[in-house]
Every structure is written in structure tokens, then in C-alpha cells.
Amino acid sequence: MEVWQILITISIIAFIAEIFTTGFISGSIGIGFLFSAIGNYFGLDTTWQISLFAFGVILTFFLIRPVINKYGYGKNKIKTNQDALIGKSGIVTQQINNKKNTGRVKIDGDDWKAKSTNDEIIKIGAMVKIVAIDSIVLTVKTLN
Secondary structure (H helix, E strand, O other): HHHHHHHHHHHHHHHHHHHOOOHHHHHHHHHHHHHHHHHOOOOOHHHHHHHHHHHHHHHHHHHHHHHHHHHHHOOOOOOOHHHHOOOEEEEEEEEOOOOOOEEEEEOOOEEEEEEEEEOOOOOOOEEEEEEEEEEEEEEEOOOO
16 A cells, blocks of 8 residues: 555545544544645655645635634524523513512513513513523513
8 A cells, every 4th residue: 555545544534533523623634634645646755745734734724614614513503591592582470670679581481580671660461572691580671
């Protein structure tokens, strides 16, 4: 087995490792090994092969990786936990009065402590929208 074939094999292993990891680091290294294998195939000196490897890794890491992170990993992020509540609507189950420190809102069957955005008093049964969360206290505004 020739050296360029070994380099391609290592490259394939790096691409397989990329399947199980995120961040496109193994993929960048795999492309670096491909560049190095091409250099070895054409009989370039070892110094050139190392330079091609470094060029391939740097090229993909700084040019292709940001695109993959933005469009490949960045889309379809599912909001969970507290982030999922922001923007949802709920019903006031206890009058919201920031001065008396009272107020509860029911969202998706769960009852949360709530306060209003501008110290307005919100009556029971009013529909509200969650605009922020501080620990376990929702900040809400009325829906018009």
C-alpha cells in the first residue's frame, strides 16, 4: 500500500469521525489529509505535503466551517425549557399585581408565578403573552 493510499484511508476515517461529532473539525482534518494525499500522489516533497495538509485544514476551517455551522447546524434549533415559553400565551389564574407581589399564569397546563411588564394590574381570565423569564417568574403583557 502506498503512502497516498494510507493518507486517503486516514482521511476517510476522519470523515467517519465527523459523523459522530459536531463542529466540522474532523472534516477539516480529513480534507487536509486529502490535500496531502494529492501532493504525495504527484510526488511532492514531504515539506510540500505538510504544507498542503495545513493549507487544506486552514482553508476548510475558516471558509467552509462557518458556512456549515450557520446553515447545517444553525437551522431548526428547537427551543427547550424556559426559552420555549417566551412568546407563548397563557391565562391569568390569579390577579397580577406587582406592588402586592401576586399573580399566576397558566400555560400548557402548568401554573407559573407572573408579573406584568409595566406594573399594570391584570385581572383573572385575561390572555397574556410571555415576554421574559427571570428564574421561575414570568414577565407578561396583556394581549389586545
